[in-house]
Amino acid sequence: VINVTTESVLKSSTSTRKTDSKYLDIFRVQTEALLAIHDFLYREELVQLMPVLLSPVTDPLNHPVYDAAINYKDQELQLTKSMILHKQVAVAALDARGIYIVSPNIRLEKDLHSNRHLLEFSQLDIELKKTSANEFMSMMESLMACIFRRVKIVCSEELERLGSEIHLPKRPFKIYSSLSLLEEFGEGYESEISNLEKDLFWITDFNREFYDREDPDERGHYINYDLFYPEGYQEALSGGERDYEYEVLVRKIRERGQNPSDFDAYLDYAKKGLLCPSAGGGLGIERLVRFLTKRIHIGETTLFPRVPDTKILM
Ligand code: ASN
Numbered sequence: 576v577i578n579v580t581t582e583s584v585l586k587s588s589t590s591t592r593k594t595d596s597k598y599l600d601i602f603r604v605q606t607e608a609l610l611a612i613h614d615f616l617y618r619e620e621l622v623q624l625m626p627v628l629l630s631p632v633t634d635p636l637n638h639p640v641y642d643a644a645i646n647y648k649d650q651e652l653q654l655t656k657s658m659i660l661h662k663q664v665a666v667a668a669l670d671a672r673g674i675y676i677v678s679p680n681i682r683l684e685k686d687l688h689s690n691r692h693l694l695e696f697s698q699l700d701i702e703l704k705k706t707s708a709n710e711f712m713s714m715m716e717s718l719m720a721c722i723f724r725r726v727k728i729v730c731s732e733e734l735e736r737l738g739s740e741i742h743l744p745k746r747p748f749k750i751y752s753s754l755s756l757l758e759e760f761g762e763g764y765e766s767e768i769s770n771l772e773k774d775l776f777w778i779t780d781f782n783r784e785f786y787d788r789e790d791p792d793e794r795g796h797y798i799n800y801d802l803f804y805p806e807g808y809q810e811a812l813s814g815g816e817r818d819y820e821y822e823v824l825v826r827k828i829r830e831r832g833q834n835p836s837d838f839d840a841y842l843d844y845a846k847k848g849l850l851c852p853s854a855g856g857g858l859g860i861e862r863l864v865r866f867l868t869k870r871i872h873i874g875e876t877t878l879f880p881r882v883p884d885t886k887i888l889m
Contacts, residue, residue: 600733601876604726605864609677611725612699615718621701622671626678627661632840634659635833637783641683654681657857659786660841662702663817667844667851673703677860687884690872691809691862694881701814702855708798708816711854712777715802715812716746719775726867739869742774748802749776765809772805785827787815800856804866811863814856821845 616623631650634657643654658678665674678700684692703711720743727734727741734741749772756764756778765778779800781787787799799815818824824845828835835842844850864876874880881887 597737598878600730600737601864601868601870603733604730604737604867605860605876607726607729608722608863608867609860611722612718615721616675616701619672619714621673621675621703622669624665624674624676626655626658626676628655628679628681629653630655630661630840632660632838633657635784635831635837636682637781639685641685643681643683656680656682657698658700659784659855659857660838662700662855663786663819663850663853664841664844666702666704666853666855667819667849671704673701673706673853673855675699675701684883689883691865692883693861693873693877694883694887696862696873696881697860699858699860700855701857702853705852706816706854708779708800708854711814711816711856712800712802713747715856715858716744716748716775719802719811720744720746722863723867734868737868739867741867744775748774751776751778752780753778754780765803766807769803769805769809770807772803774805775811776803776805777801778803785824785831785833786817788818789823789827802856802858804862808862808866810859811866812856812858814854816854817850817852819845819850819852 613623629645629652631652633653633655636656640656644651645654646652655678657680658676662674662676678698679695680698681695682692683694686692703714723741723743727743751768756768760767777800780797781799781801782795782797783799787797790796790798797815801810802812803809804811818827821842824842825835828838861873861876865873868876870876874882879889
């Protein structure tokens with residue numbers, strides 16, 4: 576369970592930066608994790624796309640952040656919060672099993688006291704065509720096992736110096752419903768259950784962004800999931816099956832108090848029937864590295880941390 580303050584950790588990480596091999600060890604772990612990811616997804620026959628960082632439309636997210644947009648030649652362009660909407664368009668356009676992107680995301684967070692948020696981070700975004708939640712979750716479990724195995728074997732010396740011990744996750748991972756956790760623990764259930772668990776686990780059925788699929792048999796329930804790390808490290812991935820039909824998307828955007836016209840560029844595809852059923856999710860790379868190397872603050876996983884409410888130095 577993690578309980579050291581942000582300030583103390585970041586102070587110690589900047590003062591040791593020049594004098595020890597900690598960062599090199601962390602980046603060796605990150606390098607091996609990324610190699611495991613690319614290798615695994617290549618074998619799964621997914622194709623890699625390059626990220627976009629400017630677009631008339633981006634993820635509305637499920638939590639409040641400050642606006643991040645620029646103006647170019649009379650067009651307002653959002654900085655990417657996640658590539659979810661582009662993933663849906665791309666996976667429908669290509670005759671491939673699925674796609675992935677290692678994508679920079681900009682989220683100008685309002686919560687200033689988290690040790691697992693950065694204003695700028697990298698997300699491994701995956702989307703599989705005509706795939707169920709169960710199939711996606713099972714693929715992710717294999718991917719996580721692959722990453723953990725490779726890092727544990729190749730980086731044993733680095734992990735030892737970092738004081739991290741990786742144990743291979745037992746599969747299938749446990750699955751909790753968000754509703755029963757809410758009943759058991761109240762609002763703070765995510766951190767409570769993450770503190771208690773010893774292994775990776777899933778939480779399902781969140782009422783959140785309009786693109787996650789509403790259960791057609793049970794209105795008000797959602798076919799989506801978050802993957803969680805144990806030991807208090809919390810959320811690793813969020814994702815779901817997707818809604819893709821124009822009328823359904825417009826209804827759900829309105830139900831969330833948002834304006835369909837803000838999503839015109841994306842809704843045009845839906846209107847023309849150019850979206851399709853899919854499932855996917857996004858895995859935070861810095862959070863993965865933080866868990867593998869057992870860092871207290873996510874800012875320790877990068878040489879150029881963008882920590883909420885902390886001056887950006889470089
Ligand atoms: N990447 C997530 C997904 O695929 C969305 C997000 O990051 N908000 O559902």
